Amino acid sequence: xxxxxxxxxxxxxxxxxxxxxxxxxxxxxxxxxxxxxxxxxxxxxxxxxxxxxxxxxxxxxxxxxxxxxxxxxxxxxxxxxxxxxxxxxxxxxxxxxxxxxxxxxxxxxxxxxxxxxxxxxxxxxxxxxxxxxxxxxxxxxxxxxxxxxxxxxxxxxxxxxxxxxxxxxxxxxxxxxxxxxxxxxxxxxxxxxxxxxxxxxxxxxxxxxxxxxxxxxxxxxxxxxx
Numbered sequence: 001x002x003x004x005x006x007x008x009x010x011x012x013x014x015x016x017x018x019x020x021x022x023x024x025x026x027x028x029x030x031x032x033x034x035x036x037x038x039x040x041x042x043x044x045x046x047x048x049x050x051x052x053x054x055x056x057x058x059x060x061x062x063x064x065x066x067x068x069x070x071x072x073x074x075x076x077x078x079x080x081x082x083x084x085x086x087x088x089x090x091x092x093x094x095x096x097x098x099x100x101x102x103x104x105x106x107x108x109x110x111x112x113x114x115x116x117x118x119x120x121x122x123x124x125x126x127x128x129x130x131x132x133x134x135x136x137x138x139x140x141x142x143x144x145x146x147x148x149x150x151x152x153x154x155x156x157x158x159x160x161x162x163x164x165x166x167x168x169x170x171x172x173x174x175x176x177x178x179x180x181x182x183x184x185x186x187x188x189x190x191x192x193x194x195x196x197x198x199x200x201x202x203x204x205x206x207x208x209x210x211x212x213x214x215x216x217x218x219x220x221x222x223x224x225x226x
Contacts, residue, residue, distance in 0.1 A: 015080045015089055016073040027092055028077070037067040037074060039224060042101055049224055052199040057206045060188075060216040064196055064224035065097040074223050078195055081222075082130045090133030090194065091140075093222050098141015101220075106142065110218065111187040113139050113146040116205055117176070119156040134222045135192040146192075150184060151205060152177045172204035181212040189214045196221040 012021040014029035016036075021029055041049055042063045050062050066074040077093065080086035101107070115135035123129060132148055139146040155175045178184070191205050196219070206217050 015086060016076045018076075027086075027089060032073055033096075035073065037069065037072065039064050039067055041224075042104065042106070046224075048226060049196065052196070053203060053206075053219075056199075057203050057210070058217070059206065059219055061218035061220075062196075063101075063219070064221045065093060066223045068195060068223040068225040078223055081133065082194060085127070087128050087130070087133045090130055090222065091137040094134040094137020094139075095141045096137075097220070097222075098138040098143075100141075101138075102142050107144055109188060110142065110144055110190050111215075112150075112184065113142075113144065113190045113192050113220075114150050114184075114205075114209070115146070115148060116191060116193045116201060117148070117151050117153040119153045121156055130194045131192055134194055138190075138192060138220065147183075150179060151208060152179055172200050176205050176208040178208050178212055184209060184212045184214050186213070186215050188216045188218070190218045190220055193219075193221045194223065196224040 013019060014021055014025075014032055015027050016032040017029060019029060021027075039046055039049070042061075046062075046064075049064055050059075053059050053062065066077075068074045068078065077089055081089040113135045115129060115131035118126070118129045118131075129148070132146075135146050135148075153175055154177050189209055191202055191209070193202060196202065202219055202221075206219075209217055
């Protein structure tokens, strides 16, 4: 009764479609959950995703959970996570995807999840790192470790919007620093981000990690823009 009364006063809506949630639903309604545009790139490797890094940096796996389509369900979720303070969206998506990856045995393959870091000024203004939210969910679903201290972003870059692929890569040169080489050496590392676009930021992070001679580097993102 109390939950029903509170829901009348403060109606809960789906983060994706904005329709009212049922009492047994949280954040994302059942319809939207089953209609999420999954890539299934962890089952069937997607060349459109993998080729963003071809010839640039050696990665073992590149997985993205959802397809990002303008105006679609995924955009609503990513916007809520990144700009509306809905950290729990990242956690939930990470848990769901982590559980799928664990079913296929990736928990035995990966050692450490590393979210793409924000610069301290951006972190202070936003209050959280959206990539870390998704990574924490993945860590829960996969039951493996996550570290937010392995990589540090030393410089705040100007916006990447309207830059070419090469300009974005140039913009990221020298931005990331590896804090503890011995901590990641010989480990199977996974870089985690919210949305994969050109891949320039992830590439810069991977190149910084390669200085420590890890066993391998993979990438997992919550969404990918085609």
